[in-house]
Amino acid sequence: MTAFRKLLIAVTGLACSFSLGCGGGSSSKTNVITQSGSNVAPIVVNAGPANSYANGAFASVTVCVPGTSTCQTIDGVLVDTGSSGLRIVSSALTTVALPQQKASDGNPVAECLQFLGSYTWGPVQTADVQIAGEKASAMPIQVLSDTDFTAPNACSNGLPSANTVANLGANGILGIGNAAQDCGDSSGCGLYYECASTGSCTTTGEAVAQQVVNPVALFTTDNNGVIVELPAVSGSEATVNGSLVFGIGTQSNNGLSGATVYTIDPTFSFNVEYNGTTYGGSFIDSGSNGYFFLDSSIVPALLDCSSTSGASGFYCPTSTQNLSATNKGINGASGTVNFSIANAETLFNNLNATAFSQLGGPSIISGSGPAYFDWGLPFFYGHNVYVSIEGTTAPGGTTPYWAY
Amino acid sequence: MAKQDGSSIQLKMLVMAAALVTVATAAPAWGSLGGDAASVQADQIQLQGTRTLKAAGSYTVHEIQAANGTVVREYVSAAGKVFAIAWHGPWIPDMRQLLGSYFDQYAQANQAQRGARMRRAPILINQPGLVVQVGGHPRAFAGTAYVPEMLPSGVSAENIQ
Numbered sequence: 229m230t231a232f233r234k235l236l237i238a239v240t241g242l243a244c245s246f247s248l249g250c251g252g253g254s255s256s257k258t259n260v261i262t263q264s265g266s267n268v269a270p271i272v273v274n275a276g277p278a279n280s281y282a283n284g285a286f287a288s289v290t291v292c293v294p295g296t297s298t299c300q301t302i303d304g305v306l307v308d309t310g311s312s313g314l315r316i317v318s319s320a321l322t323t324v325a326l327p328q329q330k331a332s333d334g335n336p337v338a339e340c341l342q343f344l345g346s347y348t349w350g351p352v353q354t355a356d357v358q359i360a361g362e363k364a365s366a367m368p369i370q371v372l373s374d375t376d377f378t379a380p381n382a383c384s385n386g387l388p389s390a391n392t393v394a395n396l397g398a399n400g401i402l403g404i405g406n407a408a409q410d411c412g413d414s415s416g417c418g419l420y421y422e423c424a425s426t427g428s429c430t431t432t433g434e435a436v437a438q439q440v441v442n443p444v445a446l447f448t449t450d451n452n453g454v455i456v457e458l459p460a461v462s463g464s465e466a467t468v469n470g471s472l473v474f475g476i477g478t479q480s481n482n483g484l485s486g487a488t489v490y491t492i493d494p495t496f497s498f499n500v501e502y503n504g505t506t507y508g509g510s511f512i513d514s515g516s517n518g519y520f521f522l523d524s525s526i527v528p529a530l531l532d533c534s535s536t537s538g539a540s541g542f543y544c545p546t547s548t549q550n551l552s553a554t555n556k557g558i559n560g561a562s563g564t565v566n567f568s569i570a571n572a573e574t575l576f577n578n579l580n581a582t583a584f585s586q587l588g589g590p591s592i593i594s595g596s597g598p599a600y601f602d603w604g605l606p607f608f609y610g611h612n613v614y615v616s617i618e619g620t621t622a623p624g625g626t627t628p629y630w631a632y
Numbered sequence: 633m634a635k636q637d638g639s640s641i642q643l644k645m646l647v648m649a650a651a652l653v654t655v656a657t658a659a660p661a662w663g664s665l666g667g668d669a670a671s672v673q674a675d676q677i678q679l680q681g682t683r684t685l686k687a688a689g690s691y692t693v694h695e696i697q698a699a700n701g702t703v704v705r706e707y708v709s710a711a712g713k714v715f716a717i718a719w720h721g722p723w724i725p726d727m728r729q730l731l732g733s734y735f736d737q738y739a740q741a742n743q744a745q746r747g748a749r750m751r752r753a754p755i756l757i758n759q760p761g762l763v764v765q766v767g768g769h770p771r772a773f774a775g776t777a778y779v780p781e782m783l784p785s786g787v788s789a790e791n792i793q
Binding site for chain 2: 276278280281282284310311312341342343344345381382385386387388397405407410415417418419494495496497509511513515516517518520535538539540541542576589590591592593599600602
């Protein structure tokens with residue numbers, strides 16, 4: 229550790245001693261869900277528009293042809309703090325035709341974004357976007373479509389497409405993570421393509437201002453982040469209602485309220501200590517449908533579900549396991565989280581339930597950015613989670629950060 | 633990030649000089665996992681990367697630093713075969729390139745992974761003849777792939793990182 233880093237930690241520690249929330253342990257207080265305000269949009273955890281989701285939170289988004297009142301409100305859009313950018317399945321855009329973004333040579337621009345287990349592909353188009361009372365003008369979004377242009381092999385990359393409502397399980401993705409754009413530099417990150425009239429698409433650079441953008445970053449106000457607010461879920465529930473609050477410390481209803489700020493690194497990761505091991509590259513992500521982490525020490529308590537069961541990829545312990553882990557921000561903030569993992573096969577047998585507070589599964593064994601701890605949507609039940617956007621100013625710490 | 637310090641840049645420049653020599657030598661075979669050591673060069677060219685070699689007992693690790701920040705490590709046995717690959721970077725690399733002849737098995741396994749409930753979770757493929765794991769999130773993905781039957785004796789999955 230460098231002397232400078234030591235100094236930083238010492239200073240942070242000092243700052244923490246004057247702050248109530250800093251370094252706080254696990255919290256058992258009930259979170260309060262903000263009900264009203266022009267910066268507040270309702271969200272709901274349910275099975276989603278394809279009637280298939282476990283632990284998916286959905287919002288409504290209004291998209292308009294830029295500068296017009298030709299608009300459509302699309303519900304069932306997945307609230308994803310693990311990505312940035314608005315993506316709408318083309319079949320859900322039934323009453324508006326959005327203008328196509330074009331490269332300098334006039335060719336249309338398309339985008340490919342690979343997630344875990346699927347990819348999204350389709351044209352970049354421009355829309356005015358409205359959520360609650362917040363508006364972003366002439367914003368690049370991705371329209372998901374298998375047919376507008378043919379996805380290159382490099383895009384599918386061995387993954388199935390998530391370009392239909394059935395395959396995505398949602399009408400779109402509302403990416404409101406720590407990144408302002410999905411790429412963030414003019415290289416295009418290999419995500420952007422130009423499609424020639426022959427139909428073939430090749431990767432291209434893309435100016436940052438033309439990239440698919442976190443809508444919050446383009447709002448005229450309340451544009452430094454969001455708070456995802458969902459109540460505690462006891463076991464499993466059919467429907468859970470909550471709020472998505474825009475802005476952090478910009479209105480009377482979106483202050484930190486004693487939440488502990490965990491600053492994160494440029495890859496939007498912090499450390500999680502679990503069972504004596506520190507997992508770097510860890511993150512909080514409303515778009516993950518469970519707690520994902522590796523536990524080799526108490527196997528066979530956390531058995532993987534059978535690969536032939538509908539719960540493949542989740543944990544199926546023989547009895548519910550009560551566990552805890554400690555989050556550690558880059559700023560030295562630290563806090564313990566208690567959580568439980570139940571048998572996913574048993575959970576999924578409750579066909580009415582869509583919100584599962586005890587759903588978890590294994591993460592990967594990998595070095596270099598090794599096995600990580602992913603606090604998925606179950607973490608959000610009972611925590612108001614603040615997600616600040618890189619390059620903005622927000623109370624309580626240097627952005628980007630998470631706070632809860 | 634701390635990784636981008638001066639020493640790594642110097643190292644990169646040294647490696648680049650070495651890489652130029654390597655690139656000029658052989659006609660690269662396509663595909664890496666299960667391929668011979670020459671296929672590592674194909675990956676290096678495709679990734680526009682620089683390469684370093686590290687000996688580790690019964691095998692050699694070829695580390696490719698791609699221009700976009702992705703780091704790929706290819707594990708080559710004493711017999712000259714790539715038996716494992718580990719990578720991390722901001723985006724998922726070209727799996728067709730890295731998995732070579734194992735790509736189709738990977739793609740089919742991904743198609744089959746859909747369960748009863750919609751899932752956004754790590755890729756964990758554990759089949760006879762192929763283990764692949766992919767995890768992370770945009771700007772920080774990581775993964776490994778190996779052929780269990782090809783692991784040199786005394787080498788386990790934990791060595792591949």
